[in-house]
Amino acid sequence: MTDLSPRLSRPSSAQTTLIFFGEVLLALGRLLRGRSRLQRGDLLEQLDRTGPRALPIVLLTSFLVGLMLAYMGGAQLDRIGAQAYIADVVTVGMVRELGGLMTGVILAGRLGAAFAAELGSMQAHEEIDALRVLGVDPVDHLVLPRLLALLLVAPLLVGFGALVGVLAGLPAAVGAFGVPAVEYLHQSLAALTWTHLWIGQFKGLLYAALVALAGCREGLHAGRDAQAVGEATTRAVVKALVWIVAAACATTVFFTSLGY
Amino acid sequence: MGTGDDTQPLLRAEGLAVGHEGRMVQRGLDFEVQRGEVLAIIGASGCGKSTLLRHLIGLQQPLAGRVLYGAHDMHHCDEATHDALRRRFGMMFQAGALWSAMSVGENLMLPMRLFTRLSATEREQRARHQLALVGLAEGFDLAPAALSGGMRKRAAIARALALDPPLLYLDEPSSGLDPVNATRLDELIGHLRDDLGRTVVMVTHDIDSVFAVADRALFLDEQEQTMTALDTPAALLAQGPARVREFLRRGRCA
Secondary structure (H helix, E strand, O other), X not given: OOOOHHHHXXXXXXXXXXXXXXXXXXXXXXXXXXXXXXXHHHHHHHHXXXXXXXXXXXXXXXXXXXXXXXXXXXXHHHOOOOHHHHHHHXXXXXXXXXXXXXXXXXXXXXXXXXXXXXXXXXXXXXXXXXXXXXXXXXXXHHHHHHHHHHHHHHHHHHHHHHHHHHHHHHHHHHHHHOOOHHHHHHHHXXXXXXXXXXXXXXXXXXXXXXXXXXXXXXXXXXXXXXXXXXXXXXXXXHHHHHHHHHHHHHHHHHHHHOOO | OOOOOOOOOOEEEEEEEEEEOOEEEEEEEEEXXXXXXXXXXXXXXXXXXHHHHHHHOOOOOOOXXXXXXXXXXXXXXXXXXXXXXXXXXXXXXXXXXXXXXXOHHHHHHHXXXXXXXXXXXXXXXXXXXXXXXXXXXXXXXXXXHHOOHHHXXXXXXXXXXXXXXXXXXXXXXXXXXXXXXXXXXXXXXXXHHHOOOOEEEEEOOOHHHHHHHXXXXXXXXXXXXXXXXXXXXXXXXXXXXXXXXXXXXXXXXX
């Protein structure tokens, strides 16, 4: 009998991820050419659950991180009598790095896991096969609405998160280090530049995309039983967090080396 | 794209070899499906029945051989032809595979919304008609999770009929059902063939169902890793290979 083993070999996890990224790029290309089967209703549904429902937890964590940053930065700056710069530390930190990072982390835990569980469950119950049999690309139908929804809401979540984080530094600066409130706000505005803003927004978009891709990739390639769905969910969160931290590191080094 | 001469087989498998999870499970499969017949694919658990079905509907690439709908090879044709071939069949998966985020009615209307020019009203009328056809007229607004096993299978058959295909694939239509519901499903399959002229290919473990509705049965042998018999159920029981006769006899006694 002919040796059939080469055709039976399955792609590795990394190959699967690359193939999935390629499929998403092709789907985005179809969308841009107006040939996608993306349903507007699906996108609106995903916008609802990714935006308004994720906002409170993003604001809460950003508030706490802003407060922590102010205390920590203030304690160090206080030693050299530079408490006035607490606002700079908090503003630049939140707007440029931590607003996006905290949003990405929250989205990974909240939505990356949910995407993986939903799509994994659909995979286990052959719902995705039912789409494929019809000729409906699951990337068009299931991944694009989730990816686009996250990309659309990410700037708002990052923006609100950063704003709340900066404001959270105010009571710490005023109460613990005696910085006048007006001076804190003035110094914050002075520290805020367009460069910090767009870099923060870019990073937030990147993290949101990574969360959506990790969740959907794991869900679509989950096994066909309940345990496999659970494993896919765990992998999605871990993968999203690792990708986010790696992207944060890479972009920070990249932008800093370019002088931004 | 036309469906060709009505006397020609609807589907033909030539030298088909199929695999699952990195191993080959069946090879050398040669058979035809005639218009208006019910063909049952039978064999022991794990012999590759459902895997074969997944190859016939294009979900998996064969390791060798071809699946022909008319003159077109399902796995080696351009995208437009492939899309047209998909319109020739509907598929009922083993557990129904209804899209859980939608109501039963929406499950039926999604294919119509994507692939027809029907208005929303026409889509709803047609979906309600298909549900009535399978005896599930009251299920339009229900969520799939609210359906019993038998109702879910009926809803899945209705969805498979949504685009009015001439060929239906059914994966274990009576598995997990009580005898009453299993008999109802057999009656429905007979109705689809006799009154609506549909062709049905079904994978099943239910030997009573095979004798009740199948015109022919194809036996996949797990040990030989190929098909060892294709005939009417009665002929297989009377003069089929020994392993097939034993399989059918034990199945009927179970």
